[in-house]
Each structure stands twice: as structure tokens, then as C-alpha cells.
Amino acid sequence: MSTPEVASQVYRTPIVRAQYRWKWYAHDIYTLALVGVYSTIGIALYPKVERASLWLLLNGLIVMLIAALAWAEGHWAPRWIRLLHWLYLPPVIYLMYQQVHAYIPVVNPQLYDELLIAWDYALFGTHPTHWIARFAHPLLTEYLQTTYMLFYFLPLIHAAELFTRGRLKAVSVLARSMALGFYVSYLCYFALPAIGPRFTLHDFHQLDAELPGLYLTPVWRAYVNAGGGIPDGVPNPEDWVHRDCMPSGHTMMTLINTVLAFRFRSRTRWLLAGLGGSLIVATVYLRYHYVVDLIAGALCALCILWLEPRLYRLLARRGLVQKAAHDGMAR
Numbered sequence: 001m002s003t004p005e006v007a008s009q010v011y012r013t014p015i016v017r018a019q020y021r022w023k024w025y026a027h028d029i030y031t032l033a034l035v036g037v038y039s040t041i042g043i044a045l046y047p048k049v050e051r052a053s054l055w056l057l058l059n060g061l062i063v064m065l066i067a068a069l070a071w072a073e074g075h076w077a078p079r080w081i082r083l084l085h086w087l088y089l090p091p092v093i094y095l096m097y098q099q100v101h102a103y104i105p106v107v108n109p110q111l112y113d114e115l116l117i118a119w120d121y122a123l124f125g126t127h128p129t130h131w132i133a134r135f136a137h138p139l140l141t142e143y144l145q146t147t148y149m150l151f152y153f154l155p156l157i158h159a160a161e162l163f164t165r166g167r168l169k170a171v172s173v174l175a176r177s178m179a180l181g182f183y184v185s186y187l188c189y190f191a192l193p194a195i196g197p198r199f200t201l202h203d204f205h206q207l208d209a210e211l212p213g214l215y216l217t218p219v220w221r222a223y224v225n226a227g228g229g230i231p232d233g234v235p236n237p238e239d240w241v242h243r244d245c246m247p248s249g250h251t252m253m254t255l256i257n258t259v260l261a262f263r264f265r266s267r268t269r270w271l272l273a274g275l276g277g278s279l280i281v282a283t284v285y286l287r288y289h290y291v292v293d294l295i296a297g298a299l300c301a302l303c304i305l306w307l308e309p310r311l312y313r314l315l316a317r318r319g320l321v322q323k324a325a326h327d328g329m330a331r
Contacts, residue, residue: 021071021074021075022070022071022074023070023073023074023085023322024070024320024321024322025070025086025172025175025176025321025322026172026176026179026180026311026312026315026321027086027089027175027176027179027180028066028069028070028085028321029315029320029321030176030179030180030183031062031066031089031092031096031179031183032063032066033183034096034183034186034187035059035062035063035096037187038055038059038096038099038100038103039056039059041103041106041107042056042059042102042103043056045103045106045107048106049102049103049106050102051102052102055099055102058095058099059099062092062095065088066088069081069084069085069088070085073085086171086175089175089179090152090156093178093179093182093183094152096182096183096186097182097186097244100186100187100189100244101229101242101243101244103190104189104190104193104242104243105193105243107190108190108191108193109193110193111193111194111195111243112192112193112194112246113194113195113196113197113199113200113245114200115192116192116194116245116246116290116292116293117197117200117201117290119290119292120290120291120292123291123292124291127197127201128284128290128291129197129201129202129284129285129290130201132284132285133210133211135285136210136211136285138212138213138214138217139214140285141211141212141213141214141217141285141286142213142214142215142216142217143278144278144279144281144282144285144286145213145216145217145220145221145282145286146216146220147275147278147279147282148220148224148250148279148282148283148286148288149220149223149224150275150279151250151253151254151279154254154257154272154275154276154279155174155178155253155257157268157271157272158174158257158260158261158266158268158272159171159174159175161266161268162174162264162266165267167264170260170264170266173260173264174257174260174264176308176312177256177260177304177305177308178253178256178257180304180307180308180311181252181253181256181300181301181304181308182249182253184300184303184304185247185249185252185253185297185300186249188246188247188296188300189243189244189246191246192246193243193244193245194243194245194246194290194293195238195241195242195243195245196241196245196287196288196289196290197287197288197289197290198286198287198288199237199238199241201287202287204237204238207221207287208221211285211286211287224288225237225241228241228242228244229241229242245288245289245290245293246290246292246293246296247296247297247299247300248280248283248289248293248294248296248297249297250279250280250283250288250289250297251280251283251289251293251294251297251298251301252297252298252300252301252304253301254276254279254280255276255280255297255298255301256301256304256305257272257276258272258273258276259301259305260305261273280294
């Protein structure tokens with residue numbers, strides 16, 4: 001059989017033809033899986049889910065976007081399409097975070113703060129946010145509130161460094177690990193919804209007086225409150241805030257990013273470690289989390305670092321994802 005005939009026969013093989021026509025990456029599959037979970041909940045509990053129609057419409061648009069990008073890249077799309085196949089991930093991750101809070105009060109309306117407080121006290125014999133308050137200083141508060149705000153930016157800094165150095169395989173590993181980590185953390189929120197010590201062990205309205213910063217702290221706190229679902233000036237913020245304390249996503253994702261930075265020997269690894277360590281301390285100092293949230297987040301990070309490569313290899317063996325995803329960006 002001649003070479004052209006062999007090539008033609010191989011192309012007619014269904015799996016190969018599908019891979020040529022569609023280029024799915026692991027982060028596509030992870031995103032579509034979470035969209036499927038969300039949409040199932042939204043449809044099953046439609047009358048009870050706030051703005052269910054909006055979320056279902058959004059999920060449909062996300063599915064169409066990912067499918068269009070996978071199809072376009074499979075048909076030799078221009079470079080900007082291939083880049084968009086990666087750059088869509090950060091905003092979609094944020095939309096997935098915002099969306100999960102429409103379902104948690106319906107699926108599991110109970111709050112578990114008392115349980116988490118009891119676990120903290122059993123471990124330390126005190127409330128960690130009370131203990132750490134002895135170190136409070138406006139300069140320290142300013143620094144830690146600023147590092148806390150870097151949560152979403154630290155992985156982007158890492159990815160940008162790897163990308164500019166042409167380490168596209170490392171970018172692929174970072175993207176799919178972070179995507180799976182974020183999505184798993186969102187699903188874990190359903191198990192033990194909690195609002196955190198700034199509402200349970202402290203007076204939320206006294207936070208600015210008890211932990212004053214310098215210039216940026218009030219601005220950063222306002223952004224955190226808005227991103228956490230709290231409208232400005234409401235008298236009962238505990239009824240509005242997202243129930244996303246357990247596990248600590250800040251701890252989980254920061255550790256995944258930092259471990260991968262050292263594994264890749266990234267030039268920014270020590271910067272990411274320093275800022276990431278400060279960010280983790282800030283979660284307790286600023287009263288956003290209990291320490292058991294951090295412990296759970298760290299354990300989840302270890303699980304993702306172990307699980308994701310194995311899940312990726314399984315998807316690749318079955319021909320469900322583009323195994324050499326980084327080659328697509330390198331063209």
C-alpha cells in the first residue's frame with residue numbers, strides 16, 4: 001500500500017479524524033464537566049435557584065465558546081484563536097466561582113461555622129483569629145490585604161513568565177492543574193458551607209476600626225466584599241456573603257501554583273513563594289478563614305497535584321484531549 005493510501009486510511013479512522021477536526025484540551029474537559037454539574041443542578045432545582053435562567057444561558061454560551069474554539073483550532077485557525085483557546089480560562093473560572101453561590105444555599109442551606117470553630121479550638125486551644133490579632137499593625141494589615149488581593153494574579157504572573165520564555169508545555173500543565181483545582185474547590189463548598197470568622201467570631205462592622213490599614217486597605221476590602229457578594233452598606237452582610245470558607249481556595253490554589261513554580265524551576269518561584277506565603281497568612285490575619293480551612297485547602301492541593309496528571313493521561317489515552325497541547329500554541 002502506498003504512503004498516500006496509508007495516510008488516507010489513517011485519516012478515515014474515526015478517532016484520528018475527530019482529533020483533526022476538534023482540538024480539545026484538558027482544561028476544556030474540566031470546564032465542560034463543571035458546567036454540566038451546574039446545569040444539572042440548575043435544571044433540577046430550577047424554581048429554587050436564583051436567576052436560574054441567566055446561569056443556564058451563561059452555561060450554554062460557555063459551551064458554545066469552547067466548542068467553537070476546539071473546532072476552529074482543529075481547522076488551522078489563526079494564532080489569536082489558538083491563544084483565545086487558553087485565555088478564555090481566567091474569566092470563565094471567575095464566572096464559575098460566582099455561579100456556584102446560586103446553588104449552595106439551595107443544595108445545602110445549613111452553615112457549619114460552629115463546627116469549624118470547634119475544630120479550630122480543639123486543635124489550638126484558642127481562636128486563631130483572636131490570637132493573631134496581637135500582631136496587628138496598620139503597616140502589616142496594608143501589606144497582607146494587598147497580598148490577599150493578588151490571589152488571581154499570582155498564577156497569571158507565573159503563566160506570563162513561562163509563556164515569554166517559550167515553556168509552553170509548562171503553561172499547559174499549569175493551566176489544567178489550576179482549572180481542575182479551582183473547580184474542585186467550588187464543588188467542595190457544597191459539603192460544609194461557612195461564612196468565616198469575620199462574621200462569627202468578630203463584628204464585621206468593626207473590622208476597619210480593629211484592623212486598620214493605611215491607604216489601600218479600605219479599597220481592597222471593598223473589592224473583596226463586592227466579589228464575595230456583599231452589597232455596599234447593607235446592615236446584614238452575613239446574609240449576603242458567599243459561603244466559601246471550607247476549604248480555603250486561596251490556600252489550595254496558591255500552593256498548587258507555588259509547587260509547580262518550583263517543579264518548573266520558574267524564575268519567579270521565590271517571588272511567588274513569598275507573596276503566596278503572605279497571602280495564606282492573610283487569610284487568617286484578615287479574618288476570612290479558620291485555620292482548619294487552610295489545612296483542608298492544603299490537603300486538597302496535594303490531592304490535585306497527584307490526581308490531575310493521572311486524569312490527564314487517562315483522557316489522552318482515550319483520545320479525548322489534545323495530548324501535545326503546547327504544540328498548538330507554538331505554531
